[in-house]
Amino acid sequence: MTRAWFGRLTDAPATFILAGARVIDPSDGTDAVRDLAVRDGMIVDALPDGTERIHGRGLVVTPGFCDLHTHLREPGGGSAETIESGARAAARGGFTTVCAMPNTDPPLDDAAAVADASGRSGSAACRVRVIGTATRGRAGRTVGDLVGMAGAGAIGFSDDGNAVPSGDLVRGILRALAPLGLPLIEHAEDTMLAGGGVMRAGVIATRLGLVGWPPPAEVEVVERDIALAAETGARLHLTHLSTAASLEAVRRAKARGHHVTCEVTPHHLALTDAWVAGSRRFAWEEPELTDGLAYDGRCRVNPPLASRDDALALMAGIADGTVDAIATDHAPHSPERKLVPFDEAAPGLIGLETALSLGLAAVAAGRLDLPALVAALSSRPAAIIGEERTLRAGAPADLAVFDPDARWRVDASVLASASANTPLLGMELPGVVRLTVSDGRLTYRS
Amino acid sequence: MTLAAPVGTWAHRHLLDVEGLSREELERILDLAVEMREARPARAHRSLLENEIVGLAFYEASTRTRVSFELAARALGATVVDLGIAGSSVGKGESLVDTLRTLERTGVTTLVLRHGSSGAAHLAARTTGLRVINAGDGTHAHPTQALLDALTLREALGPLAGRLVAIVGDVAHSRVARSNIHALGTLGARVQVAGPPGWVSGFDAWPGVEVATTLEDALHGADAVMTLRIQLERGAGLVDHAAWRLDEERMGMAAPNAPILHPGPTNEGIEITADLANGPRSLIGRQVENGVPVRMAVLALLAGVA
Numbered sequence: 001m002t003r004a005w006f007g008r009l010t011d012a013p014a015t016f017i018l019a020g021a022r023v024i025d026p027s028d029g030t031d032a033v034r035d036l037a038v039r040d041g042m043i044v045d046a047l048p049d050g051t052e053r054i055h056g057r058g059l060v061v062t063p064g065f066c067d068l069h070t071h072l073r074e075p076g077g078g079s080a081e082t083i084e085s086g087a088r089a090a091a092r093g094g095f096t097t098v099c100a101m102p103n104t105d106p107p108l109d110d111a112a113a114v115a116d117a118s119g120r121s122g123s124a125a126c127r128v129r130v131i132g133t134a135t136r137g138r139a140g141r142t143v144g145d146l147v148g149m150a151g152a153g154a155i156g157f158s159d160d161g162n163a164v165p166s167g168d169l170v171r172g173i174l175r176a177l178a179p180l181g182l183p184l185i186e187h188a189e190d191t192m193l194a195g196g197g198v199m200r201a202g203v204i205a206t207r208l209g210l211v212g213w214p215p216p217a218e219v220e221v222v223e224r225d226i227a228l229a230a231e232t233g234a235r236l237h238l239t240h241l242s243t244a245a246s247l248e249a250v251r252r253a254k255a256r257g258h259h260v261t262c263e264v265t266p267h268h269l270a271l272t273d274a275w276v277a278g279s280r281r282f283a284w285e286e287p288e289l290t291d292g293l294a295y296d297g298r299c300r301v302n303p304p305l306a307s308r309d310d311a312l313a314l315m316a317g318i319a320d321g322t323v324d325a326i327a328t329d330h331a332p333h334s335p336e337r338k339l340v341p342f343d344e345a346a347p348g349l350i351g352l353e354t355a356l357s358l359g360l361a362a363v364a365a366g367r368l369d370l371p372a373l374v375a376a377l378s379s380r381p382a383a384i385i386g387e388e389r390t391l392r393a394g395a396p397a398d399l400a401v402f403d404p405d406a407r408w409r410v411d412a413s414v415l416a417s418a419s420a421n422t423p424l425l426g427m428e429l430p431g432v433v434r435l436t437v438s439d440g441r442l443t444y445r446s
Numbered sequence: 447m448t449l450a451a452p453v454g455t456w457a458h459r460h461l462l463d464v465e466g467l468s469r470e471e472l473e474r475i476l477d478l479a480v481e482m483r484e485a486r487p488a489r490a491h492r493s494l495l496e497n498e499i500v501g502l503a504f505y506e507a508s509t510r511t512r513v514s515f516e517l518a519a520r521a522l523g524a525t526v527v528d529l530g531i532a533g534s535s536v537g538k539g540e541s542l543v544d545t546l547r548t549l550e551r552t553g554v555t556t557l558v559l560r561h562g563s564s565g566a567a568h569l570a571a572r573t574t575g576l577r578v579i580n581a582g583d584g585t586h587a588h589p590t591q592a593l594l595d596a597l598t599l600r601e602a603l604g605p606l607a608g609r610l611v612a613i614v615g616d617v618a619h620s621r622v623a624r625s626n627i628h629a630l631g632t633l634g635a636r637v638q639v640a641g642p643p644g645w646v647s648g649f650d651a652w653p654g655v656e657v658a659t660t661l662e663d664a665l666h667g668a669d670a671v672m673t674l675r676i677q678l679e680r681g682a683g684l685v686d687h688a689a690w691r692l693d694e695e696r697m698g699m700a701a702p703n704a705p706i707l708h709p710g711p712t713n714e715g716i717e718i719t720a721d722l723a724n725g726p727r728s729l730i731g732r733q734v735e736n737g738v739p740v741r742m743a744v745l746a747l748l749a750g751v752a
Binding site for chain 2: 201203212292297336339342344
């Protein structure tokens with residue numbers, strides 16, 4: 001592993017030429033090998049001799065990645081993650097923007113908290129955009145101060161970790177959001193219907209003796225919220241969809257012209273419920289159980305890892321555009337919260353540093369094409385929060401450069417995150433980020 | 447009579463589940479259990495585990511399994527420590543892994559673990575250097591129960607290949623049922639589970655398992671019937687218990703003299719009539735008797751001394 005170097009958004013703007021890389025830019029459909037020049041943080045047509053030249057042969061350069069779903073755990077997250085460490089993890093994964101979820105302790109539920117979190121992010125290794133809570137105190141009882149938080153820079157609102165519990169409250173939130181043009185970002189899950197399920201319901205859960213989580217727990221809330229988005233005309237963004245049925249509902253809503261977008265996580269695309277039983281094969285491979293890996297608490301996540309069929313359906317949703325974004329749901333946890341019996345493990349896994357690699361594994365397996373992956377990681381999520389992504393001359397340099405063929409071993413010692421809770425630990429994955437430039441500043445180099 | 451496998455050739459460090467054990471391995475455990483039960487003098491094996499310390503960690507109340515493991519370990523000469531966790535200070539604010547690592551440092555070599563969470567024994571095996579025997583984890587597995595059931599059935603029926611065994615009751619919440627499905631299936635028996643929908647939900651997708659939706663269907667032609675303890679605290683009102691009670695008349699649908707097993711303790715008059723539980727078809731007492739030798743066999747094999 002080459003040595004990692006991290007920069008900050010407060011550093012001086014970068015100047016370099018990336019020579020002979022494959023440039024993939026979804027903004028104009030570019031997919032060509034050429035030079036890319038950056039002067040003082042701006043993309044330019046050409047640069048004079050003597051400028052630092054970075055060999056780009058075999059590398060891919062794309063717009064910087066944008067994660068719509070990140071848990072930075074600040075404030076209140078102790079040692080699991082901070083804005084500083086989470087932003088470095090983002091930069092190491094090729095991300096130039098992350099959207100911080102507000103289920104911190106205390107939650108980001110008013111203008112002051114949103115402004116404070118934004119302010120403390122100013123010198124991080126990527127842009128940190130802030131999502132405010134949808135309900136006051138994230139308690140699911142009354143509509144939050146959406147206008148105030150929007151004024152403080154919130155890019156959307158979510159009670160992530162839970163759905164907004166009642167349809168009436170969702171309607172109230174969407175009505176308030178319609179004139180603001182900002183989305184309700186919904187964690188679609190009916191906890192009553194989920195029935196305490198700890199992994200996806202199915203024959204694997206039955207055999208393992210674990211309480212199964214039924215897909216209708218997600219689909220029901222997706223359908224409810226789509227109906228209310230249609231009624232109010234407001235924007236709805238559905239987080240971490242994990243079932244084919246939810247995706248189908250989104251597909252229909254889009255066809256009818258409703259303002260509905262959705263994201264899928266890398267782990268719901270590439271991992272499956274067989275991982276809970278000890279498989280470490282990707283969704284597009286035949287499961288194969290490894291002794292000693294069953295009931296690994298690091299495979300506990302909410303919504304639970306999908307069935308193989310659903311994972312492949314979600315993958316198809318990226319190819320056909322129904323899925324707007326791959327978002328990580330990066331959820332750091334300290335080791336002691338995972339080193340417990342499976343049903344007691346805190347749900348969630350880290351994802352910023354492995355998202356690209358899992359996507360590239362799917363590309364290598366012929367399940368996804370690289371430009372679609374790039375768009376789902378960069379320009380499409382960015383558009384949802386009003387950020388532009390393009391590699392055209394004249395734009396600010398905001399990009400990721402990676403070697404799609406180089407492989408790396410996921411090891412706690414190389415991860416920039418303060419946590420290492422991922423079942424990918426110890427696995428070798430394709431895709432090594434060489435360079436990340438956020439807002440014209442070099443934020444990561446290896 | 448097959449030749450016994452050489453001492454020290456057991457291929458597994460732990461007994462977490464019956465799943466994954468071959469037919470030969472299952473037979474070896476059962477044969478060794480018989481050998482230990484029949485050994486003369488009775489204390490012939492009393493020094494086999496004299497260098498071992500067996501720790502009993504029961505996070506759920508248990509009498510027969512715990513006592514049976516303790517007697518088995520003592521019969522092999524092991525030192526036994528019972529953490530007495532249910533109701534003690536152990537585990538107060540301390541994680542399972544921390545408790546077990548402490549146990550390991552005190553010199554315990556083999557852990558017998560019962561825990562309310564499925565997969566707890568797997569966690570113990572992964573995070574400590576202890577040899578782990580699963581004495582029941584959540585609704586997942588209870589391998590030594592399935593082994594003693596298999597031994598009991600084999601003694602009553604002879605070879606189990608081709609025999610039909612009905613497992614009746616709340617299969618969905620039963621670790622005994624799951625382990626029996628694996629053990630009986632591996633030994634060549636056909637397994638039919640039966641109960642009202644909530645008790646067998648999901649089992650229709652389990653390869654090789656047949657599901658019956660009435661007690662009569664389940665009993666029809668069964669060579670043996672295993673009835674499970676009804677957990678009355680799990681919403682007894684949801685089920686018409688009378689429709690699922692095993693009685694003399696219904697047993698008439700099973701094969702003549704088909705034996706009855708029950709992991710105990712029974713709720714007489716609820717899932718089984720007292721007459722049947724205490725009658726000539728009942729192997730319930732024999733199951734308990736087979737508990738100690740089966741656990742002796744497991745302890746000895748894992749320790750590499752048999």
